[in-house]
Amino acid sequence: MVRHNLEYPKDVHNTVNRYKHQAVYSLTTIHTIINTTPVLHVSFHPSPTDPFPVILPLIGQMGSFSRPSASISEPLDLYLHGYVSSRLMNVSRSSSSPGLPVCIAASKVDGLVLTLTPNSHNYNYRSAVLFGHATLVTDLDEKLWAMELITNSVVPDRWRHTRIPPNAGEMQSTQILKVKIDSGSAKVREGVPNDEMCDLGDQKVLDTVWTGVLPLSEQFGEPVPGPYNIVKKVPEHVTEYKEMMNKMNWEYAEAAARKDAPVKRKDDGDEE
Amino acid sequence: MVRHNLEYPKDVHNTVNRYKHQAVYSLTTIHTIINTTPVLHVSFHPSPTDPFPVILPLIGQMGSFSRPSASISEPLDLYLHGYVSSRLMNVSRSSSSPGLPVCIAASKVDGLVLTLTPNSHNYNYRSAVLFGHATLVTDLDEKLWAMELITNSVVPDRWRHTRIPPNAGEMQSTQILKVKIDSGSAKVREGVPNDEMCDLGDQKVLDTVWTGVLPLSEQFGEPVPGPYNIVKKVPEHVTEYKEMMNKMNWEYAEAAARKDAPVKRKDDGDEE
Numbered sequence: 001m002v003r004h005n006l007e008y009p010k011d012v013h014n015t016v017n018r019y020k021h022q023a024v025y026s027l028t029t030i031h032t033i034i035n036t037t038p039v040l041h042v043s044f045h046p047s048p049t050d051p052f053p054v055i056l057p058l059i060g061q062m063g064s065f066s067r068p069s070a071s072i073s074e075p076l077d078l079y080l081h082g083y084v085s086s087r088l089m090n091v092s093r094s095s096s097s098p099g100l101p102v103c104i105a106a107s108k109v110d111g112l113v114l115t116l117t118p119n120s121h122n123y124n125y126r127s128a129v130l131f132g133h134a135t136l137v138t139d140l141d142e143k144l145w146a147m148e149l150i151t152n153s154v155v156p157d158r159w160r161h162t163r164i165p166p167n168a169g170e171m172q173s174t175q176i177l178k179v180k181i182d183s184g185s186a187k188v189r190e191g192v193p194n195d196e197m198c199d200l201g202d203q204k205v206l207d208t209v210w211t212g213v214l215p216l217s218e219q220f221g222e223p224v225p226g227p228y229n230i231v232k233k234v235p236e237h238v239t240e241y242k243e244m245m246n247k248m249n250w251e252y253a254e255a256a257a258r259k260d261a262p263v264k265r266k267d268d269g270d271e272e
Numbered sequence: 273m274v275r276h277n278l279e280y281p282k283d284v285h286n287t288v289n290r291y292k293h294q295a296v297y298s299l300t301t302i303h304t305i306i307n308t309t310p311v312l313h314v315s316f317h318p319s320p321t322d323p324f325p326v327i328l329p330l331i332g333q334m335g336s337f338s339r340p341s342a343s344i345s346e347p348l349d350l351y352l353h354g355y356v357s358s359r360l361m362n363v364s365r366s367s368s369s370p371g372l373p374v375c376i377a378a379s380k381v382d383g384l385v386l387t388l389t390p391n392s393h394n395y396n397y398r399s400a401v402l403f404g405h406a407t408l409v410t411d412l413d414e415k416l417w418a419m420e421l422i423t424n425s426v427v428p429d430r431w432r433h434t435r436i437p438p439n440a441g442e443m444q445s446t447q448i449l450k451v452k453i454d455s456g457s458a459k460v461r462e463g464v465p466n467d468e469m470c471d472l473g474d475q476k477v478l479d480t481v482w483t484g485v486l487p488l489s490e491q492f493g494e495p496v497p498g499p500y501n502i503v504k505k506v507p508e509h510v511t512e513y514k515e516m517m518n519k520m521n522w523e524y525a526e527a528a529a530r531k532d533a534p535v536k537r538k539d540d541g542d543e544e
Contacts, residue, residue, distance in 0.1 A: 013324055017359070038381045038395065038488075043315040043325040052285055053315040053325035055377035057399045087289070105327035109310045109490075114510065115498075117435045118423040119442040123310065127329045151390040155486075163389045163477045170391045193498040200500060205435045210503040214427075214514060215493035216310075218381075221522065224529040225484040226387075226465040228472060235482050238386065242486060250493065257496040 006073060013131045014183040021262050024186040028073040031062050033128035033186055035072065035153065037106035042080060044102045046087060056088055061153040065142045078104060078130060078179040079146040089175050092134050099133030102179060110253045112214040115193040116205050124213065124256040128186040132179040146176045157237040190256035213257035217249035278345060285403045286455035293534050296458040300345040303334050305400035305458055307425065309378035314352060316374045318359060328360055333425040337414045350376060350402060350451040351418040361447050364406050371405030374451060382525045384486040387465040388477050396485065396528040400458040404451040418448045429509040462528035485529035489521035
């Protein structure tokens with residue numbers, strides 16, 4: 001059990017220098033954003049001589065193989081799903097200890113914040129960034145455990161409702177990257193619009209510009225059975241997940257649209 | 273007018289080596305994904321001695337200042353919105369010609385593709401990656417043009433419905449990065465589930481595992497007026513955008529869930 005709200009220590013990589021009032025270092029917040037975002041963006045240097053970093057969209061999930069009961073609030077590793085021949089896997093395989101340096105980002109937009117001036121426009125959003133070192137998982141038990149973790153992140157409880165275990169060919173063609181986390185941070189904006197005093201005092205502007213929030217959320221539609229499906233009833237692990245996520249995403253965006261605007265501190269600069 | 277479907281030439285950075293059947297090099301497809309994604313992920317090297325690349329979530333839009341009437345299918349620049357003090361801006365400012373090498377990624381998930389085995393699970397998705405060189409926009413006319421372009425990407429026609437033009441302080445505190453594009457590519461998956469022949473021939477598996485697509489789309493809720501709003505009617509540029517996007521996103525995800533599955537070629541490996 002975690003007694004304290006653990007935070008990633010601030011270092012040169014994860015420290016937020018702008019809009020500090022929106023910065024969050026809490027493991028719970030950061031890990032939750034990562035684990036509820038369907039696509040993670042993973043960046044790495046393909047080679048020391050290449051000027052361009054590369055970003056790959058990947059599926060991933062945080063967890064602890066050595067202590068599977070660890071909660072979202074505790075130190076965790078990030079497991080990423082990939083392919084044996086892809087560039088990231090090749091670079092990780094040839095990368096020496098402690099692994100390939102990677103940056104991982106996850107972002108959600110919860111609403112458009114429409115204000116009096118273009119400059120004060122904003123999003124309600126949640127974004128998280130992690131820095132860490134990636135290595136290929138070679139232990140078969142850990143690999144199988146991570147495959148189950150990642151499949152169940154697509155739809156909870158999906159793994160045991162499919163044809164398992166993976167066969168030898170599937171185990172060989174799938175590769176899992178494990179990222180040991182060095183640091184992380186998040187930025188969260190929620191709340192009603194806020195504008196500068198000079199515009200709030202301008203009656204002509206107030207009379208003509210509509211201000212408010214347009215909530216935005218990811219919503220699932222009705223399940224569409226595939227061409228070779230013969231199971232008549234959509235299983236509960238699918239319908240329950242759909243309903244839970246639709247409700248949760250909707251309620252979050254609606255609540256964020258009505259909260260008090262974040263309070264700026266003087267060194268934070270413009271909010272936008 | 274563009275008579276041909278222009279493509280980015282394949283080079284060492286943008287060539288898709290895995291799931292080539294899902295690779296797209298068309299400017300129209302790539303630019304559309306970038307311009308309809310609310311948050312872009314931008315990666316760069318903060319310094320030659322830092323092992324970690326950095327990813328920042330930013331708002332951006334593609335366009336052509338020298339030829340504003342250019343269509344989405346033509347060569348365009350990417351304009352990113354940022355802040356004078358942020359790391360990316362500082363690095364771009366000190367970066368020598370042709371600018372700071374950056375990688376930009378945009379991804380959308382249109383549905384969860386639930387199949388017979390964990391390995392064949394997939395998303396219906398659209399993702400685009402661009403590589404290019406970023407410089408700070410110093411020309412005031414171009415900067416103002418890009419600010420309007422970006423504001424109108426949040427909600428079309430929003431710019432002229434707000435207090436404009438930006439004042440001197442706003443012009444100074446806002447910085448715009450212009451990315452000249454070197455190359456780009458996209459990957460698109462749409463369609464019903466597909467599984468391996470060995471599982472499709474296993475009656476016990478077919479009898480027990482539900483397969484199909486759970487469509488997913490970004491949906492706007494009802495506009496929520498802010499605390500200092502006194503304009504009674506939500507303006508049409510907001511309501512029309514909300515309705516158009518909800519319908520378009522919904523229809524795309526629903527159609528993607530019912531299309532034929534992509535046809536694999538032998539060198540493409542597993543689909544997942």
